[in-house]
Amino acid sequence: MRSCVVCRTRAPQQTLLRVVRTPDGMVRVDCGPHRAAGRGAYLCRAERCLRKAPRALNRALKVNVSEEFITALGQAVEQGECHEDERQ
Numbered sequence: 001m002r003s004c005v006v007c008r009t010r011a012p013q014q015t016l017l018r019v020v021r022t023p024d025g026m027v028r029v030d031c032g033p034h035r036a037a038g039r040g041a042y043l044c045r046a047e048r049c050l051r052k053a054p055r056a057l058n059r060a061l062k063v064n065v066s067e068e069f070i071t072a073l074g075q076a077v078e079q080g081e082c083h084e085d086e087r088q
């Protein structure tokens with residue numbers, strides 16, 4: 001069980017999105033099958049949590065995640081994709 005960084009709801013890890021800051025400073029969505037290395041934070045797939053995600057991720061991962069990145073993340077979730085990278 002992991003907690004969403006926005007609403008703190010606990011849910012099984014597979015149902016949450018894992019956003020990871022990789023060792024080389026990229027922020028990406030980790031959708032496996034192998035866990036990406038780096039510091040991770042978990043998010044619900046709910047739109048209300050994605051909307052509040054930038055601030056929560058900045059706090060959790062010590063990065064500045066842009067709203068554009070979160071928008072892209074939301075779209076990726078809807079499309080079942082998970083290959084968004086952002087250079088910090």
Ligand SMILES: [Zn+2]
Binds near residue numbers: 005006008
């Ligand atoms: Zn949430």
